[in-house]
Amino acid sequence: MFERIHQMIVKEFAQVFRDKRMVLMILAAPVIQLLMFGYVVTTDVTNVRTALYDLDKSQSSRELARSLVASGYFEIVSTPESPEEIRYLLDKGEVSCAIQINRNFEKDMLKGLPSPIQIIADGTDSNTAMITVSYAARIAARFGLDTSKVALINHERLPGVDARTRIWYNPDLKSRNYNLPGVIASIVMIVGLMLTSMAVVRERETGTIEQLMVTPIRPFELILGKTIPFAAIGYFDMMLVTVTGVFWFDVPIKGFLPLLFLCTGIYLLSVLGIGLFISTISRTQQQAMMAAMFFYMPALLLSGFVFPIDNMPPVFQYITYINPLRYFLVIIRGIFLKGIGFSLLWPQMAALLALGITIIALSTARFRKRLE
Template structure:
């Protein structure tokens, strides 16, 4: 069995660096696209629901009814678009999308409030977007409950019974993301997703380009071993990917204001491991594909499921167990846990070692499979 020769390895590295310099579009993709995607997704991917468009039909104009409407507006979750005078106008605005919810205050609202009777308020919610519907419903319930408690306390004070004291209280403390901002959660995930997509696509073309240019046969007749070729091919892209990673990391922390609470050297080290893994995955794709179009299609066939299965968009704990197993086959799954652990929690290697081991095992596995695939082609 032939041993690993550093001279042959460095020859492949130099050859790949020359090709990268000549391939300006690919180099531009590696350096410019991560920033473009970070800005695009950083502002577009936002699960915080604010300024829900609300239409109001106030059939009992009075101080108390206007006070109720103000309580909805003051939360900054609801934004009154119009005051209407009928269900037909409400239905028209909900149908055309100019309103998401409708607040209907009945004609007897003020009278019942003054008499101390139970008053009803109706809210119509457009449920086509469940996220907006859930947010609107939960906030409306809290507003009405708070108003009911305030009224109850006022009545008890008038009767000389003192203030109403709740028998149960909940003291809540939110850790790691106190303001519960979605951008703080999304930016680390976006960094991992962008780096996966860009690096995988770049190396997916690597061996395919050799085939299309007719230089693969020249490589095959040389004494270069598959391991030397694989590592030589990905080494320059590790440098390019690491530069792109540092660039988007600076933008994420300074422009979007998401600080890194953990160790930056640990973050960079584990990011290099992830870059190597995704680059090897791209090399594996290039050993299967015959053309660059096929390589692109295969790359996207892996990228799209990884977005869904890795926990980037949806929590993995709510997925069926079988789907969670499939998510364990995606390296991005482990890297997202590492990124969010270091960014948000300041976690160290003692808390992240399972994800590091999982990503390392995947890296070795895909390297072995890619070498076997390339050796089979040589034979």
């Protein structure tokens, strides 16, 4: 029995490593994906190109502009002279934010009157616009508060709420730190899905499965022989991406690494199970590839990788419960960023385990040693 499984594993590895495209897919694809996410896909908002329409031209208005620039979020690239010019700059896309400081800004402020400023943001990119506006508003509020504090020293106390925010786990709000664990999860999924589904379907397509079926190999030996190599490759890719992320991008790992390994194993159960399932419904490698993509894309969208699950309509929220990526993302982000452990992650781990066992059982049951 072990001889058979062993020989199957040796064979699968030999086949994978003799196929140059496969090797490339295992080695290069994860690193390229990681580099892309590390460098290109950053949702951080910095150096927003800003137009400043200063009608006040006072010391205070200049100070406000300075604090905007000093924050690092804004870069004043233009100082228009009219509202029409602002419209033109935004239309053309020269700037994505415009700030208008009205006349008498300083005078009103010193009098203790409300002194509004106008913040205009390009809403075509809604996410960036929202972040830009909230940054600008925060800086303006802070500026107002600081100025009034100076005033307070000379006058009586004013009641007010001073909100002090602190960001935990990822204090610099680096989207890279948040993305990397998700990238690991998605890479393990796509590699596992593709390799497993293709490995079985390839045997069907080339006709070797018929020859395999006339041997006394048992279905579970065949399935183990088909999944163990890809689990190993999945682990390898996970480590490759983790090491690259930690050493190249300085992404911190706060949690317990062995727990991450254990959880990756549980996650791989469902991933390889789905791969096997795809192989039972596909006849050609092309079909298997399409089916894998057909599963992968929605799984990515409905996982919380990019879009928060809480914002989804309820129907879609329910669908996410059968998505292994959903659970693994919570686990891997928890371990990477929060450093939390088993005591908090066990519900996700249990769900993932249950899902994995169900899928593997389903695929194994569909796996037949007979031709149709």
